[in-house]
Amino acid sequence: MNNSIANLGKKQPRAEGRDRGDSRACRGGLFDSLRTGVRCLSAKAAAAVLMAGSLTGCSALTQPIDGVPADRLPQQYFAEPKNDLVPVDISALSLEPPREYLIGPDDILGVYIEGVLPFNPPNAPPEPPPVNFPDAESTLPPSIGYPIAVQEDGTLALPLIEPLNVDGLTLDQVRDAIRDAYIDNDILRPEKARPIVTIIRERTIDVIVVREDGGGGGGLTNQSVGAQFVLGGSDRSATGGLVKLRAYQNDILHALVETGGLPGLNAKNQVKILRATKENREAREAFLKKFRAQRQAAMLDPCACLPKLPEDPNILRIPLRLPPGESPNLSQEQITLKDGDIVYIESRATEIFYTGGLLPGGQFPMPRDYDLDVLGAMALAGQGVYGAVGGGGRPGGIGGQIATIPPGRLFILRQTDCNGQVAIEVDLTKAINDPRSRPLIQAGDTLILQYKAEEELLNFGLGTFFTYGIQELLRNN
Template sequence: MTPLSRHFLSLLLLVAAALTTGCAALTNPVADGIPVRRLPEEILGRPKSDYRPIPLTLLRINTPKEYRLDKGDVLAIVADEILTKADQPIPVQFTPSGDRPAVQGLPVPVQEDGTIQLPQLDPIVVKGMTLKEAREAILKQIVEEKKILQPGKGRVSVELLQPRRYRVLVVREDAQPIQPQFAAAGPIAAVIGGTKRGAAFSLLLEPGRNDLLQALTLTGGPPGLEAKNEIIIRRGTYDPDQPAKGFVRIPLRLPPDQPIPFTEEDIILNDGDTVYIEARDTEVYYVAGLAGATQVPLPRDYDLRVIEALAQVRAPLINGSFSQNAFVAQAVQAGIGNPNPSLVTVIRRLPNGQQIRIRVDLNEAYRDSRENILIQPGDLIVLQERPSEALVRYLTQTLRLSTTWELIRSPRFTQIGVSNNP
């Protein structure tokens, strides 16, 4: 029997064995997927390259021109015949934080109801007032209502000794240990954790600086690559009957045709608010079949398509080693088969929980970007051979093995290393 006859006989035996034992190339359970060209655009996903980062200035408060008083503020007040005497020097107060100039007067806190209490005077509501308006309200009661001072006589002044603070919790699943420069930038009451993942910060933010950008700056900056490109703000307590109540989602990248989905009111942080930066551990894809079985993280800010995703795991894509066998090379050129696996099935779970199988022609994906579809979180990529590709691979391996065995049995090989010298 000639070598060519033996190869064709081996080919027939291979087909028979595949039909009787269930070759994966012939009994692929996911090979009946829907071709890419038959799917709507919403299933294929939108490229991340279409998204643009939002300006960080949108996460910052437009600082008001005048400070408005509220509960928690501490004022420095000078009021002759009420708190001070006209013939006595005015006491000087240094601010607790040390980042403000000293002020004159005695400390008077703004109560929970927004009022201040001064001797001989009725409670004065100062909530929502400026410092100038608060002084006028005190002066009006001293001069006009209580007639303690004559108009134009005595000293009355109001200055801000210590602004109120908003306690905000920041929970980051990407946070680095807090750096000394961050600690010097503002007050930080406590730092819990300090590892790369799972760090929490308790901040005290002043009015006018109680915005999302300030909270991010004090805890390490915008979310890193390990975190999602969004920030979640939770206000108040969680209500199981209304889970969306007090829940604000701030995306950091948006398509150019989508309007900004939040307002300045949404990025203002109040006492008791929690800022959460979530890790993107679930943004992965899976590979099976001839590419092996593994889990691979998806990049956050750029796209990954089928070919690139398979290249990440070093899958067998384009391999020219078959050309060393003339018989196989002629078979491939004749259209009998291809030695490279080209059957890809992407198993994707839809938002409604259903599962869809997408069939991708890998050979076509090299030429047409529409066939080289985007990979979405949770996708399972199955790489397998078509029947003709399995046959060509078998022929490649068989011919290589047969050639090697014939070389070993040849007289020239047995004479290697044998010397004819006596």
């Protein structure tokens, strides 16, 4: 027993040594496993870099865009704000009617002259005048008398007397002129000369109204409606026709009211008036001829920039929204429409912007009456600053789908003269905190969303760790 105890006591140092050796062996095995895991992780990380670079791409490194920071860009490249514009006073588009209706060519009068119109024998009882009821759309009261039209030269032809010039006279003045004419020609005695004159139908002015805002309904709010708007759907359907405007209502406001009101959201906020006179047509043709000559001369120089078609000064353009305190300064002659004039409401088919890069690709209509900055455009495209990429956008970045840091750089590709382009760089972090760092979007812009280089690297590190690092650590343990 004592020997056993003694032997056991002698073996204790060797047992302790074995325990220490086993412990070192265990720790060595664990370190070897970790080194193996790190080597595997390094190899898989390298493979992940190659795979991520080939699948999602590191756009900040492989597709760089030379942009100019928004705060360094000249003012001429920025869009004009629209938030401060206010609607014009629409009463400025309407004629002021006279206190009394003035007779003119093409008016139809009801005339009754006892014994003359109609003719009655002296001993026969007088025939009562006919009663005329106006059309359903007319605002005139019922009239009496036989219909007689005012001629183009402004005269009124009546029996037994010379034509009377009634152009510019009121009904009372026409009645007095008829009475005096029959008395002066000894046709009627003064006590029998009691003519009755009424208006059966007012003269009308024929104008043509063409509207490209017709049809669609509730405005443009999303990409699909915007595509229909651009490519030609019901929201861009044009309507037009001949509109008959009554005298003293032949103005721009009445032409718009008769055809649906002010321009809708699908149309530009202005009205164009094309005059039908021969002088205006010849002036427009001379303007186009001069422009064609300038363009042909510019085409001879390969380095010259082809001129754009300027606005025709012979076309009257009336804006419907202006800065506060301004007015269109229209004269009565400018808002008066004559026979054959054309009122044109133009579509906003080209007022769109495009998205790409990490934004869902598409084309979207611009708002007409308010400003749209970069953050609003991203939201309209379906991508918030901190949100997930919407349908149609690439995951982007070498972190792939596991990337947690959102892209922080947006480029606005804006067209300039001579087919040029300027790339406006927007730091989204600054844009969130400072409204002055949010450039306004204008028609024709292309928005490209990208990661910054540091965001790419952080997303790669996070994506690689959560994809491969934890997996290897768990596998080796």
